Amino acid sequence: MSTGKEDKAKGTANKAAGKVKEAAGKVTGSEKTEAKGKVQQAKGELQKGKGEAKEALKKKH
Numbered sequence: 001m002s003t004g005k006e007d008k009a010k011g012t013a014n015k016a017a018g019k020v021k022e023a024a025g026k027v028t029g030s031e032k033t034e035a036k037g038k039v040q041q042a043k044g045e046l047q048k049g050k051g052e053a054k055e056a057l058k059k060k061h
Helices: 004-030 031-060
Strands: none
Touching: 004 031
16 A cells, blocks of 8 residues: 555656646647646546555554
């Protein structure tokens, strides 16, 4: 099982990669690539939130 810090780092990386992918899709006119970038950003946001929740729970214990 990954730690909160690992999830937060992975989430941040996914968000960044998604932004790049979305921008590339806009530049090339590829709606598919742009959509994939948006999905990857959303995945990153969820991962980051999961990491924050894990860290919050760990602090309470």
